[in-house]
Amino acid sequence: MDSGLYETIFVRKSVRRYKSTPLSDGLLQDIVEHTRRLEPMLKGIKVEFKLVPGKMIKNLLPVKAPHYFAIFSENKEGYLTNAGFLIQQLDLYLSANGIGSCWLGIAKPAKVLEAASGFKFVIALAFGMPLHSLHRQSKLEFKRKPLEAITNIQGMADLLEAVRFAPSASNSQPWYFTESEGYIHAFCVRPGMIKAIFYAGLNKIDLGIAICHFSIAARHFGKIIEFSDNEKGRANPPPGYYYNVSFKLRDV
Ligand SMILES: Cc1cc2nc3c(=O)[nH]c(=O)nc-3n(C[C@H](O)[C@H](O)[C@H](O)COP(=O)(O)O)c2cc1C
Incomplete structure (x- = not known):
């Protein structure tokens, strides 16, 4: 990248x-x-x-x-x-x-x-070409959930902070990340029946955006991510979320 x-x-x-x-x-x-x-x-x-x-x-x-x-x-x-x-x-x-x-x-x-x-x-x-400004001047201009609302992982704030700033449809930020045995697991919010009609697909796109930000931050800090399916991740979604994918960090 x-x-x-x-x-x-x-x-x-x-x-x-x-x-x-x-x-x-x-x-x-x-x-x-x-x-x-x-x-x-x-x-x-x-x-x-x-x-x-x-x-x-x-x-x-x-x-x-x-x-x-x-x-x-x-x-x-x-x-x-x-x-x-x-x-x-x-x-x-x-x-x-x-x-x-x-x-x-x-x-x-x-x-x-x-x-x-x-x-x-x-x-x-x-x-x-933008009619007005292209960029935000400060991180405070982003409307985003706090880190603890999107992950319970400790000690990876540098990488997850990049995820926190990812854009999403209607800014819903439908992602959650956990970790076990060296794997990071990515989950997507389970929308209610009405919301699902419009958001089920968009939320999956959103999750890919968040993982993209994770991957770019990992590369910035000298790591690459390798995707895999993980039984433990799949079996342990946080309440209200469903499993999407897991990945490992490895040195470049
Ligand atoms: C999958 C996806 C679909 C989106 N669809 C629209 C859209 O139809 N119209 C629109 O004005 N913004 C759309 N957005 C932009 C979001 O509203 C925006 O990313 C979010 O509010 C966060 O704001 P920011 O991108 O300025 O940081 C979409 C964003 C994503 C990621």
Whole structure:
């Protein structure tokens, strides 16, 4: 993953108002090429980043941007969390390079786009030059849960602090992390029946975003994370959460 992403975690924000001027073709091409270098969380799931014009994205909220990515994925186990992990690298990369972006969880692609892709539509990301400030000036400007609301792990505050700042749909921060026998276990909140209609999928994407922040912080401190399934983690979800994945930290 790229340098500069770790620092960006602590200043980034969702940008919802953009200059109407489009980015240059060269810059757009660099960004599209960058999408091919993003590191997946789960290998073997094909993901497609399609640069599409605004008229191909139906967005219920008034975020009007000069550019959009519509992101499609193979529909395999873990694809939503994998997509969150991948796309957040792009969100941070754009922000680190002076470009604003915003995840669009309630946007839908034009039918013809999905038909042409052959994969399942996951989510859209709006981006362009920000009309106002790109970054937050202070960590105090983030509205986030305290560390103890998202983990009971002691002695890993450096890494989990980066998770704490991760963006999520409606800022719900639906993640929880525990540790046993050297494995860190990632859990996702179990939404109620009504919320599940809208949030079940988005929450899985959110968890991938949080794990992406963990991974970037780990790299910053000289570690990489290796994913695996873990019986003990799977068997011990905190009340109200369900198990997603475990990982180990290893020296680079
Ligand atoms: C999966 C996902 C979906 C989101 N969908 C929308 C959306 O449809 N419209 C919007 O304005 N913001 C959307 N957001 C942005 C969140 O509201 C935002 O990340 C959260 O409130 C935290 O604020 P911050 O990103 O400025 O730190 C989404 C974020 C995520 C991660």
